[in-house]
Amino acid sequence: MMNYAAMLHNLPNLNELYFFVQIANAGSFTKAAERLGVTTSALSQNMRSLEKHLDVRLFNRTTRSISTTEAGEKLLAEIAPHFLAIADAVRHLDEIRDEPQGTIRINTSEIAANLIIYPKLQPFLLANPHIKVELVIDNRWVDIVAQGFDMGVRLGYAVFNDMIAVQISEPMKMVLVASPGYLKDKPLPKKINDLTNYHLIGSRFSSEHSQLEWEFMDKGQKVGFQPMPQFSINNDLRTQAALDGFGIAWLPEIRVHEELKNGNLVEILPQYAYTYDPFYIYYPNRKGNSKAFQMVVELLKFKK
The missing domain is CATH 3.40.190.10 (Periplasmic binding protein-like II)
Incomplete structure (x- = not known):
C-alpha cells in the first residue's frame, strides 16, 4: 500500500513550487515579486531552497534575464496545470458562496x-x-x-x-369592523363600553391564553376592553366571520383595507382606533x- 504520509513528507515546500511557477510565467524575479507582494531577495532565497531540495537547477540566470532550464521546463509543464486546477476550484467555491442560495x-x-x-x-x-x-x-x-x-x-x-x-x-392601525348586514337596524355604538351590547368576534393566541384584549386610544390614553365573544378563532377567519355577519371584529386595517373601501365592512368607533408600532x-x-x-x-x- 502506498505510504501517502511518507510521500507528502518528501515533497518540496508547496509555496516554493508556487513561487517557481509564478517566476517562470513572469520571466522575471522582479515582476513575480511585484505580483506576489514579496521581495525579490525572498524569491531568490526560496528558489535556492527548492533547487537544493530537488538537487537540480531550475533557472538559467544572467544579470539581465532568466530562463528555465530543461529540468525547469519539465517541472513547469508537470505542476502548472495542478496549480491552475487549485485556482479554479477556489474560484468555484467563491461562485458558490456568492450565488444566493x-x-x-x-x-x-x-x-x-x-x-x-x-x-x-x-x-x-x-x-x-x-x-x-x-x-x-x-x-x-x-x-x-x-x-x-x-x-x-x-x-x-x-x-x-x-x-x-x-x-x-x-405602523399597524387597528379597526373595529362589522358587515352592513349585521349593523342593519342596530344603533351604532358610541362608546367603547357599548360593545358589550353586540356580538363580538374574538381571538386567543393559544389555548393557554385568555381572550385577546382589544386596545383603544381614549383622550390620549391607551385603554383596554375585554371582549366576551360569541365566536372566537385564532387565525384570519375572523375577517371572514365579520363579512359573514357574525358580529364586530377588531382587526388590523391593512387586513380589511379593501373590504372597507368597497363597503363590505364598516368601521366602528374610528375615533378610538389604536395604532401599534x-x-x-x-x-x-x-x-x-x-x-x-x-x-x-x-x-x-x-x-x-
Whole structure:
C-alpha cells in the first residue's frame, strides 16, 4: 500500500513550487515579486531552497534575464496545470458562496406572513430558485435563537433590545369592523363600553391564553376592553366571520383595507382606533450572514 504520509513528507515546500511557477510565467524575479507582494531577495532565497531540495537547477540566470532550464521546463509543464486546477476550484467555491442560495427560516405572525411577507416573497422566490424560505406561523413570542430560526417578525414593541431590527411595514392601525348586514337596524355604538351590547368576534393566541384584549386610544390614553365573544378563532377567519355577519371584529386595517373601501365592512368607533408600532424583522447578529439572508432582509425592508 502506498505510504501517502511518507510521500507528502518528501515533497518540496508547496509555496516554493508556487513561487517557481509564478517566476517562470513572469520571466522575471522582479515582476513575480511585484505580483506576489514579496521581495525579490525572498524569491531568490526560496528558489535556492527548492533547487537544493530537488538537487537540480531550475533557472538559467544572467544579470539581465532568466530562463528555465530543461529540468525547469519539465517541472513547469508537470505542476502548472495542478496549480491552475487549485485556482479554479477556489474560484468555484467563491461562485458558490456568492450565488444566493440556502434556506432562511422565519418565525412570524399570521398577519405579517399573509399581508407583508408572502406578497414580496412570491416573485422573489420565482426569480431565485436556489433560495428556500420556511415560514413558521406562530402568534406567540418565541426565542428564535433557541428554536433555530434565522429571523423573526413581530411588532416593534415585542422585539428585544439585543436584536437587530429592520422595519418592514407601516405602523399597524387597528379597526373595529362589522358587515352592513349585521349593523342593519342596530344603533351604532358610541362608546367603547357599548360593545358589550353586540356580538363580538374574538381571538386567543393559544389555548393557554385568555381572550385577546382589544386596545383603544381614549383622550390620549391607551385603554383596554375585554371582549366576551360569541365566536372566537385564532387565525384570519375572523375577517371572514365579520363579512359573514357574525358580529364586530377588531382587526388590523391593512387586513380589511379593501373590504372597507368597497363597503363590505364598516368601521366602528374610528375615533378610538389604536395604532401599534410597525412590524420588524429581527435577528441576533450582523456578521456572517449569507447572501441569501441579506437579500431577504433587503427584500422585506420597508420602503416609503
